Amino acid sequence: MRADLRRERIRIVREQRADEAWNILKDRVDRLVEKHVPARRPRNNNRPAWLNQGILQEIRRKKRLWKQCKGGVTEEYKEAEKKVKNMIRKAKRKFEKK
Secondary structure, three states, X not given: OHHHHHHOOOOOOXXXXXXXXXXXXXXXXXXXXXXXXXXXOOOOOOOOOOOOHHHHHHHHHHHHHHHHOOOOOXXXXXXXXXXXXXXXHHHHHHHHHO
């Protein structure tokens, strides 16, 4: 982008009004931004960015264990619950560090 900007010799004629000169400069910079800056794709789902596939699998496993024990808490369910909480906590921290 810098090389293209250097090639674009912007000549501001002293007889031009300030708003005309600004419009010329703005148009050229806008064209360069469109050419060099990638467009960001919008996310099409409502899932948080930190929620990855591994966490989703563990959440499903935890729900399956809850259904199996019919509401009675077992050691296996407690372990799964701790694991999911830790995974979520780590994923959020990692995401916020970016």
